[in-house]
Amino acid sequence: MKKQATIHDIAKLADVSSATVSRVLSNSGYPVSKELRERITRIADEVNYVPNLLGRQLKTSTNTTIGVIVPSITNPFYSAVLLGIEEVARKNNYHVLLCNSLHAPELADQYIRTIFEKQIRGLIISAISSNKKLLQDYVARGLNVVAIDQKVDMSDLSQVEFDYHQGGLMATRYLLDNGHRRIAYVTAPLDRPSRKSILQGYTDAMLNAGLAVNVIVAESKQVYSGVYEFENGKQLTSRLMEQEELPEAVLACNDMTAFGVIHQLQEAGLRVPDDVSVMGFDGIEFGQIMKPALTTIKQPNYEMGRLACAKLVETMQGESGEPLHMMLQPALIERDSVAGRHG
Amino acid sequence: MKKQATIHDIAKLADVSSATVSRVLSNSGYPVSKELRERITRIADEVNYVPNLLGRQLKTSTNTTIGVIVPSITNPFYSAVLLGIEEVARKNNYHVLLCNSLHAPELADQYIRTIFEKQIRGLIISAISSNKKLLQDYVARGLNVVAIDQKVDMSDLSQVEFDYHQGGLMATRYLLDNGHRRIAYVTAPLDRPSRKSILQGYTDAMLNAGLAVNVIVAESKQVYSGVYEFENGKQLTSRLMEQEELPEAVLACNDMTAFGVIHQLQEAGLRVPDDVSVMGFDGIEFGQIMKPALTTIKQPNYEMGRLACAKLVETMQGESGEPLHMMLQPALIERDSVAGRHG
DNA sequence: ATGAAAGCGCTAACAT
DNA sequence: ATGTTAGCGCTTTCAT
Numbered sequence: 001m002k003k004q005a006t007i008h009d010i011a012k013l014a015d016v017s018s019a020t021v022s023r024v025l026s027n028s029g030y031p032v033s034k035e036l037r038e039r040i041t042r043i044a045d046e047v048n049y050v051p052n053l054l055g056r057q058l059k060t061s062t063n064t065t066i067g068v069i070v071p072s073i074t075n076p077f078y079s080a081v082l083l084g085i086e087e088v089a090r091k092n093n094y095h096v097l098l099c100n101s102l103h104a105p106e107l108a109d110q111y112i113r114t115i116f117e118k119q120i121r122g123l124i125i126s127a128i129s130s131n132k133k134l135l136q137d138y139v140a141r142g143l144n145v146v147a148i149d150q151k152v153d154m155s156d157l158s159q160v161e162f163d164y165h166q167g168g169l170m171a172t173r174y175l176l177d178n179g180h181r182r183i184a185y186v187t188a189p190l191d192r193p194s195r196k197s198i199l200q201g202y203t204d205a206m207l208n209a210g211l212a213v214n215v216i217v218a219e220s221k222q223v224y225s226g227v228y229e230f231e232n233g234k235q236l237t238s239r240l241m242e243q244e245e246l247p248e249a250v251l252a253c254n255d256m257t258a259f260g261v262i263h264q265l266q267e268a269g270l271r272v273p274d275d276v277s278v279m280g281f282d283g284i285e286f287g288q289i290m291k292p293a294l295t296t297i298k299q300p301n302y303e304m305g306r307l308a309c310a311k312l313v314e315t316m317q318g319e320s321g322e323p324l325h326m327m328l329q330p331a332l333i334e335r336d337s338v339a340g341r342h343g
Numbered sequence: 344m345k346k347q348a349t350i351h352d353i354a355k356l357a358d359v360s361s362a363t364v365s366r367v368l369s370n371s372g373y374p375v376s377k378e379l380r381e382r383i384t385r386i387a388d389e390v391n392y393v394p395n396l397l398g399r400q401l402k403t404s405t406n407t408t409i410g411v412i413v414p415s416i417t418n419p420f421y422s423a424v425l426l427g428i429e430e431v432a433r434k435n436n437y438h439v440l441l442c443n444s445l446h447a448p449e450l451a452d453q454y455i456r457t458i459f460e461k462q463i464r465g466l467i468i469s470a471i472s473s474n475k476k477l478l479q480d481y482v483a484r485g486l487n488v489v490a491i492d493q494k495v496d497m498s499d500l501s502q503v504e505f506d507y508h509q510g511g512l513m514a515t516r517y518l519l520d521n522g523h524r525r526i527a528y529v530t531a532p533l534d535r536p537s538r539k540s541i542l543q544g545y546t547d548a549m550l551n552a553g554l555a556v557n558v559i560v561a562e563s564k565q566v567y568s569g570v571y572e573f574e575n576g577k578q579l580t581s582r583l584m585e586q587e588e589l590p591e592a593v594l595a596c597n598d599m600t601a602f603g604v605i606h607q608l609q610e611a612g613l614r615v616p617d618d619v620s621v622m623g624f625d626g627i628e629f630g631q632i633m634k635p636a637l638t639t640i641k642q643p644n645y646e647m648g649r650l651a652c653a654k655l656v657e658t659m660q661g662e663s664g665e666p667l668h669m670m671l672q673p674a675l676i677e678r679d680s681v682a683g684r685h686g
Numbered sequence: 687a688t689g690a691a692a693g694c695g696c697t698a699a700c701a702t
Numbered sequence: 703a704t705g706t707t708a709g710c711g712c713t714t715t716c717a718t
Contacts (some may be wrong), residue, residue, distance in 0.1 A: 004484065008713055017689045022713060030714095033687060048480075053460045055711030058397045058694045065440070065461075073429075074422045083417050086443050091449075095457065097408070098441040100429050107433075114438065117396045118408075137391075141347065227628050259632045266634070285570050289602045291609070291634040349695055361703045365697060373698095376703060398695030401710045 006045040013043050025051065049137055057119065066122035066312060067115040069099040075256065076284040077301055080127070081148065084305025085124060090315045092121070105129035116143060120169070122312045124305075128153050128192065144315045146308045146324075151193045158315065158324040160308045163171055164194045167297045167330035168201020171251050171279050175297075176209055179341035180249040180277060185213070186236040186261060187253035188229065189220035195253055198281060202251060214247060216240055233260020234267075241268060248277065248341060255280035255287050255296055262290070262337065273339035283333055291333035299329050353380055356386050364591035368394065400462065409655060410458040412442040412451055415424040418599065419573070419627040420644055421469070424491065425596045427648025428467060435656045437465070448472035459486060465655045467648075470495050471535065487658045489651045489667075494536045501658065501667040503651045510640040510673035511544020514594050514622050517638075517675055522684035523592040523620060528556070529579040529604060530596035531572065533565035538596055540626060545594060557590060559583055575612075576603020586612060591620065591684060598623035598630050598639055605633070605680065616682035626676055636678035643671050 007025060011018040013323040016036060023030040024040045032040075057063055068085055086096050094104035097120065107127050114137050115123060126149040136154060139145060146158040175183050185202045187195055199215065206213045216236050233252060234305070237260065240247065250265075252258035258280030262272050271293055272278050280287060283298030307326060314320045350368060354361040359379060366373040367383045375383075401407055411428055413421040429439050440463065444451035451472050458466060459481050469492040470478070479497060482488060489501040518526050528537055528545045542558065549556045559579050576595060580603065583590065593608075595601035601623030605615050615621050615635055622631060626641030650669060657663045 003709095007713095008711080018712085019690080019714080020688060022711095023688090026713075028713085036688085048484075050456075050484075051460055052401075052462060052711050054401045054462050055694090056713070058395075058401055058696090058711080059713045061694075073416065074419065074426050076417065076419065076422075079417045079419075079422050082441075083443070086416070086441065090443075095461075096441050098425075098429065098439050100426070100433075113393075117394055118438075119395060119397050141391075141393075184497055230628075230632060263632060285573075286629060286632075287604060289573060289629075289633070298698060347695095350697095351695080361695090362697080362706080363704060365695095366704090369697075371697085374703060379704085395695050398710090399697075401695080401712090402697045404710075 004052070005044075005049050007051070008245045009047075010040060010043050010047065013047070014039050016040065025049070026056070046177065056245045060341060061119070063119050063121055064094045065097050065118070065120045066094050066124065066309070066316075067097045067099060067111070067120050069101050069111055069123065069125040069127075071101050071103045071126060071128055072131075073098070073100055076286060077254065077282050077299075080284070080301045081126075081305040082166075082253045084302040084307075085309040086305075087310050088306050088309040088313065094313060095310075099281075101128055103128055105131060109134050112138060116141070122316045124148055125152075125310060126150050139198040144264070144312060146315075148304055148308045149194060158308075158311050159323075160304050160311070160324070160326045162194070162304070162328050163330060164197035165201040165204075167281060167299070168198035169205050170201075170204045170330060170332055171198075171204035171281060171297050174275065175251065175279060175338065176205065176211075178249075178277070178338055181211060182214070182245065182247045183211070183249045183251060184216065184231065184240055184247040184259065185251045185253075186216045186218075186240065188218050188232055188257065190217060191220060198253055214243075229254060229256035230263070233257035233262075234264040235260075237261045237264035246270075246276065247325050249279065249338065250276060251279045253281055255284045255294060256295070257283040258294055258337075259286075259290065262292075273337050277338040277341075279338055287333070288335065292337045295335045295338040296333050297332050298331045300331075306327060346648040347395070348387075349395070350392075352626050353383060353390065353392060356390070357382050359383065368392070369399070404462070406462050406464055407436055407651070408430050408438045408440050408461070408463050409467065409659075410440045410442060410454070410463050412454055412466065412468040412470075414444050414446045414469060414471055416441070416443055419629060420597065420625050420642075423627070423644045424648040427650075428652040429648075431649050431656065437652075437656060444471055446471055446472065448522045452477050455481060459484070461647075465659045466582075467491055467651050467655060468495075469493050479502045487655060489655045489658075491647055491651045492537060499666050501654050503649075503667070503669045503671065505537070505642045505647070505649050505671050506673060507540035508544040508547075508684055510624060510642070511541035511594075512548050513544075513673060513675055514541075514640050515545045515548035518592045518594065518620065518622060518678070518681065519548065519554075521592075521620070521681055524554060525557070525561065525588065525590040525593045526554070526594060527583055527590040528594045528596075529561075529576065529583065529600065531561050531575055531600065533560060534563060538558050546573040557586075572597060572599035573603040573606070576600035576605075577607040578603075580604045580607035581627060589613075589619065592622065592681065593619060594622045594624070596624055598625040598627045598637060601637055601639070601680075602629075602633065605635075605637075616680050620681040620684075622681055626674075630676070631678065635680045638681040639676050641674045641676050643674075647671060 086227035099111040280296035350364040442454040623639035630637035
């Protein structure tokens with residue numbers, strides 16, 4: 001493995017100074033005579049020159065990598081977010097360092113540190129840690145961050161959130177409108193702002209309708225594997241079926257969990273939606289593939305990725321100092337897992 | 344945003360040379376008196392020192408980032424691979440630069456270039472380009488690459504492949520064993536080695552049984568969106584149903600496509616597996632969530648990610664010069680989408 | 687229009 | 703055990 005050619009090598013071969021070579025090869029726009037310009041590019045080509053971005057970055061303190069921290073890439077919800085991020089990053093010549101926090105705050109913190117050490121100055125994070133001190137510290141030191149999905153309680157931070165409360169409200173009202181009264185809410189541990197908000201929306205809608213809430217929360221902190229949410233949905237449903245009276249409808253905290261709910265219900269010989277209606281929350285694409293197709297609340301996750309990344313790039317290029325605070329609105333996707341109940 | 348403290352700042356404050364500071368703070372193991380060691384770490388702490396990895400990397404030409412190029416992160420097949428890669432990378436203090444090639448060779452090539460410019464010297468790639476010249480060029484220049492999933496025709500390259508041919512064989516034989524005779528194979532464009540291999544396995548098994556093949560290939564190069572494969576399955580099935588005689592079983596080139604097949608079949612009022620059996624190929628976790636649960640050929644994708652990354656790390660740490668060539672074997676997952684047909 | 691020289695932050699000979 | 707120094711590859715004043 002031979003040593004790579006540097007601008008100095010080229011300078012020597014072209015019999016010019018390395019400054020001139022740099023000016024040509026970095027597309028600086030700095031005036032260089034046509035003759036030299038051609039000679040230099042020709043030689044660069046011949047020696048198969050590849051610029052060393054480390055050198056440039058060290059000198060100019062610019063960095064075109066952004067870090068992305070999400071809890072789990074295997075969850076289609078986040079891979080859609082990632083798709084959006086990656087797309088606008090690429091179009092702006094940025095690149096994505098992917099960090100999977102696996103719902104472990106320590107891991108997320110560790111990643112934040114490494115990102116900063118690597119001189120990366122842009123971060124998109126779906127925060128799981130309530131420890132905002134670390135983040136705050138790095139923001140003060142020049143890290144640009146956009147929080148997505150999970151609200152972070154920091155004033156000067158750009159955030160692209162979903163209106164989870166509104167989503168919870170919409171979902172519950174939809175079930176109510178379809179004639180359901182005994183509506184249960186099954187949820188993963190309430191350790192993330194989003195989950196609390198959905199629950200709040202559900203609760204508000206139920207109390208407002210003069211109905212009793214019925215909430216089943218998963219025990220926290222099992223290991224997060226790919227099918228965790230699905231398994232969770234099954235377990236929660238088992239617990240639900242131990243209750244005296246079966247609910248008419250079940251709302252789940254996300255689509256994967258809803259799949260588990262449906263699975264377990266069907267396992268017990270119940271028909272969805274004939275016997276029990278089920279509603280999800282996320283709007284991942286798989287919902288339309290399932291039988292029955294999942295009625296759900298759509299969070300524009302792909303869009304969220306795009307918006308967050310666009311804002312980040314803007315900030316990193318110094319085009320906008322103002323922190324952005326965006327609240328994306330949910331939409332109801334009516335499919336086949338909710339029955340109308342009139343009687 | 345104040346300037347970050349460097350080892351020189353600390354050296355000045357501690358009244359020592361920056362070399363000593365470096366020796367302490369980089370955990371070099373180089374002997375430094377206890378007194379100085381403590382003073383330096385204390386001061387580093389006080390000024391909230393964060394090492395600049397760019398400086399270190401430029402000096403030592405080491406880099407703990409690895410690039411990963413996959414066609415599509417939204418495909419659960421690849422996100423499982425990614426999960427495996429990220430896990431062993433993290434455990435070895437490496438980090439992952441994620442590149443989504445979106446099935447576009449030009450994009451993949453562009454990413455390879457950038458990766459090299461960033462001085463990243465490790466790459467895991469699911470190659471879509473037949474243009475191996477670029478890759479070969481960079482390998483010669485010191486890029487360590489492990490090809491996954493798609494075979495790349497280069498001798499000195501580490502590869503972790505699946506035995507797709509064997510998978511195609513197994514799938515088809517399983518259908519044959521279940522009494523099916525008219526078995527169709529629906530596939531995305533044959534522009535990847537894996538797809539050709541599956542087809543070959545299918546063909547071999549059919550001809551060997553003295554049966555006629557029935558292959559439907561998608562027209563190439565639509566835009567790759569998240570649901571592309573699913574839509575593809577639907578379209579291919581529509582074409583299938585235009586044939587004179589309906590097949591007894593359909594084998595699809597991957598699970599997502601199989602979902603589309605099932606969907607379209609059911610749309611047409613046919614029952615799976617009662618009227619038509621369907622078999623997938625991949626073994627993604629969603630298969631068990633569907634109704635009917637998808638019978639499929641499992642490729643150990645998570646394992647593949649882990650193995651590929653382990654090998655890459657090993658190579659980058661100079662522990663093994665030998666290129667690895669591994670062929671992972673498929674396994675049959677019997678579920679509910681294939682009927683036994685006797686008579 | 688071109689070159690000389692300094693320096694980004696770090697490490698590693700080499701000296702003491 | 704500690705310091706001096708050079709230099710990784712690049713850009714960018716400042717001279718000319």
